[in-house]
Amino acid sequence: MTLRLNQLMVFATPIIIATLVVIAPVQAADTELPQSEQGLTLSDQGIQKSADGGMLEALMFYICAAVVLGSGLAICLSKNIVRMAVYLFGTLASVALMYFLLLANFIGVIQLIVYAGGTLILLIFGVMLTSKSPWAKFDVKRNEMIAAGVICALFAGMLLMVVVNAEWPLETDAVVVGSSMTQFGSALLTDYLVPFEAMSVLLLVVMIGAAYMARQE
Amino acid sequence: MANTIAPNNPAENSAPRQADVRTEEMLVNMGPQHPSTHGVLRVVLRTDGEMVLESVPHIGYLHRCAEKIGENVAPYQYVPYTDRMDYLAGMNNNQAFALAVEKLTGLEVPERAKYIRVMFSELNRIASHLVAIGTYGLDMGAFTPFLYCFREREMLLDLFESACGARLTYSYITIGGVTDDLPENFVDVCSEFLDYFEPKIDDYNNLLSYNHIFVKRTGNVGVVSAEDAIRFGLSGPVLRGSGVKFDLRKAKPYEIYDRFDFDVPVGLPGGTAEIPRGVVVGDCWSRYYVRVKEMVESVKIIRQCLRDIPDADEKEGVCNKKCKTVKLPDDEVYMEIENPRGQLGFYVKGDGSAIPARVKARGPSFCNLCVLEYAGKNCLLADIPAIIGSMDVVMGEVDR
């Protein structure tokens, strides 16, 4: 038996890369919150973010964008449903990372907990329960492909129009971002109270409906 | 439980349950290499998600032609093969075969040997039930009672070793008596062990039997009614768990069991001080608990043995001198005893020579296992280990 160190390296490299990739955005989202004496006050102190951004930040953005696009493409090209779900995980997680890069911490973690941690699991669960064989294959028919192509082209055109027509502010002053959750919370319970409550009623109806459908005869 | 996915009483609910979500049925091979099939049992499960719609046991992976061997060796030489059948209760198996041959040939057994036989078969019953209880806890996911049981079993094995030198396959009880007399201080050490062991049974009860989760896992699971138990020819704790107070030691006393005072525990409905709520007669919990109670009864019998055992007689010894030379008459016999797992029967047919013409063993595990197909229907996947474990099968005996 030989102790293969290169094997260890093979194992360790993905961990290191993954950690670094995720670390950097979280880093950027770091808020230097002051320690309050009682710890009870809400932190509204903002942090400063320079307008030009760092080189590392740009690098992170491009990596995330590449992962989003790459895994999105992989979803389209893959024929195995579970692999697709894993690629979808890559897309969702990288989008969350981009939120972190934009200092939208709250929406970032919500993206992780709801989509990556909840919806995706239910998706895989559903696939596992219903697929006929362990290796459910996806065979796309020609006319489906054409339809999908047309829809995608339309969407791409729309996005392109938006990109071309939008005014992109090239330079801004330092943006002050407070703890995004405080703003979220107060907005939800003041300005957007009615939509918020309507949403919760909708979810309640969905839950009751699901329970009704799953009840035992 | 009002809600649940699992109505676990096949007797009440024999029609396949309507599943809420249509899922794929899947055939799953449980075994022959599986942690909770107690050896090399293979059960093919037809499952719908977590529900098991059908379970079909497949046996034979440990078939070692024991009956064919029996037709080729003299009874005296065949004794060591019998304790390879039910390797957890070697003493009882030796005893069953020895009794069958003695009945066929009319060999006399010395009085002291009879007491030793009863004592050791009861000690082995305790040892076997300890394994059954411990591994049943293991099947339910409780690891610790298993090691507690094995701790006590280790002491029992020490006792066996002191008497016959072996710890698992004893061949101690043999045709015409036992191979060797007891060591000098055996009676003292054995009664000391019983003093130590008896309170331990309460420990097992507190730790496992009355554990709420354990009761929930085993109560009302794999129910076999008394009528069905008799119809399927079940025996031993599995039969008594169904509320049938039938024990060969009382029903048809062999050896000297009619001299002892003991009780036959049976499965009782739950809700009393002793039996927790949620237990019904004939479920896994009842079968398990009958074993626990039987250990108490065995302790009683051993104490009486230790009290009454006659002193060693130099002239008579502990084994009939003719045991090796005896010839089998041209006749047949069927002898049953109460093994820890149930009624162990030996059918022996002689043809006038020293070697039997046919030896057939009726393994209690073999007969008890055939009810799995009936009890393991429309239950949850996690109930299958519970049911198999409560049958307490030893595959060496099923496959012989």
Add this chain to the structure above:
Amino acid sequence: MSFEEICQVLKSQFGDAIEETAVDSCRPFVTINADKWSEVAAFLRNDDRMAFDFLQCISAIDLLAEDKLACVYDLAAISPVSSTQDMTYLRELAVRVVTDRNAPQIPSVAHVWAAADWHEREAFDMMGIDFPGHPNLERILCPDDWVGYPLRKDYAHPLEYHGIPGTTEHELKSPRH
């Protein structure tokens, strides 16, 4: 009810289906004609005087000298189910059913005693006795494609099974280790 009385009842009920009663045996048994066995079994199980509800064992035996195969059924009637009184055997009975060695056939009693299911499968596997009426008569201990019936006296041990070599008697006697 003693063995003789049981035999009397059976004889009066079935007449010549009862071929032989071995009273002097170490364990008395009654031999029953294979053709009538199905009806006798149902009678033994259902009749109030008999009520043999417990099938202890089925032992298949090879009577090579008579060129016959036989099954020995050990039946018992146990007292009514009780969880308070110690139950006993009310009566026991051993039944032998003899069949031809070349085309062995004994009617199945699996529908009479559920316990007979596996016992009959074992007898089929080991002794090659066919049990018409059995719900699932296939080999139980040996693999499905096994050749021959191992417990017959004239059974020849196969020298090869799926590429696994067997041993001959001669080889077994030589020290191979």
Add this chain to the structure above:
Amino acid sequence: MTQFSVPWKQSPPLEHRGPARGVVALARFVYSAAAPIVSRFPGLILTSAIVFSTLAVWIHWELFSYLETIAASDLNGTAKSIWGQSLTVGEIGAYLQSNSVAAGGVLKYLLWPLQMELFRDIVGLAAIFQLFNLIPVYAIWWERKVAGRIQSRMGPMRVGGWHGWAQSFADGVKLVAKEDLVPAQADGMLFKIAPYLAFVPSLLAFLCFPLGSYWVFRNVDVALIFIIAMVGIEVVGVIVAGWASNNKWSVYGAMREACQMVSYEIPMTTVLLVPIMTAGTLNMVQIGDAQSGGWFTWNAFHNPFTFIAFITYYIASLANCKRAPFDLPESESELVAGFHTEYSGFRWSLFFFAEYAAMFVVSGLAVTLFLGAWHTPLPSTWAFEETSLFKILLNGILFSSPFWFIFKCFIFIYIQLWIRWTLPRIRIDQVLYSCVQVMFPIACVALVGHAVWMVLLDGSMFSTLIRWVLGLIFAAVTFGFLSVAAFGYRNGRRMVGYLAVKQLPGS
């Protein structure tokens, strides 16, 4: 008589090739040099290593913050970020050369790289990674010792000398050296990445996990949700592993995991809202520091509802990190080994790292949110003014320190082990029943009750009284448990080996 030959005696001696050769030689040398000393004073060495490394990190940290305050004041109080405008190396050098730096001597030259945030991040990251590695290693060792004691046996006793303290390291070496098997019919890619999908999230959870007021790598305002999200995402790895193995038992394990995880996240997250409401923030450091005023200010004793929430959280967290009695995804008596049936070697160990790290994380959440985080039962208002290193240390020992946090976490890990080695496993329908029909209603009641309490009763005399009563009950229970444990420890040993001392003639 023929010579009895043993095949393994004829094989050539163990040989290492490549870079491993040097490593093995070095390890042999170090071991041969250290073994006599280590085996003679293992306890002393282990204790002093822990004490000294803790002290070293502590002193380091104090110096950092000291230098940092001075630096900040020197540079007109502007906080700088490495991602934005950072201090250049030249700036730091010039600053350190200037006379205004109080830290004198060689120290300032040694410490100057630490002024760079990037460097500090790397050091911090390394420390977290190390923490992440060491916690499972010692949790596994401890689990085996605890299990051994519960089962009246010793547990590992060999490797390392003193109570087998190095057993997990030896296991780690073994696992790395094992063959990396991928079943032929498995989905190779998914099978290979699945352990990382389980491992990396639980590592990431440590990034914003505070061990003390200042002991946090990234003090993020949404730390709590981030950690819950990471614990939740770990499941993806488990499910993919179960699926990719192409083994029916693994698929069962994966399905149970998905089912259990998705259900238990609901009551768990619901009860976590209770301490969030009490503290009014999602920032873990602030939630922790809000409980600094002695043990009766801990969130669990705020009112009866928070106490219920605490118990509910702890049970739900057991289900969430698939510990017994909720260890259905890998229940060995039903599913062989569940989702990791087909795994071996290093990939298998990654699952274990993830599981034990998750145990620490959920225990840490319980401690931070409900039981006073890194504070001792003494109120922090009694703390000394930190004028000397001795007083700083004394404050750490008496009032609040990462040591206390880790200590409390390990108490909760201990309870997890205790439960695991005592209780049987429950069935899947019972798992879901207890989630939907027991835990979730209780969680809702706790949440609503707490909200009402906070609106109506907070700050009243009655509320304070209840807080004291609950605190005293907890203290009494703890004390009672400790005395029972002490009694059992004194008397329990007599039971073991009762008959072993009786020498039977044959044995």
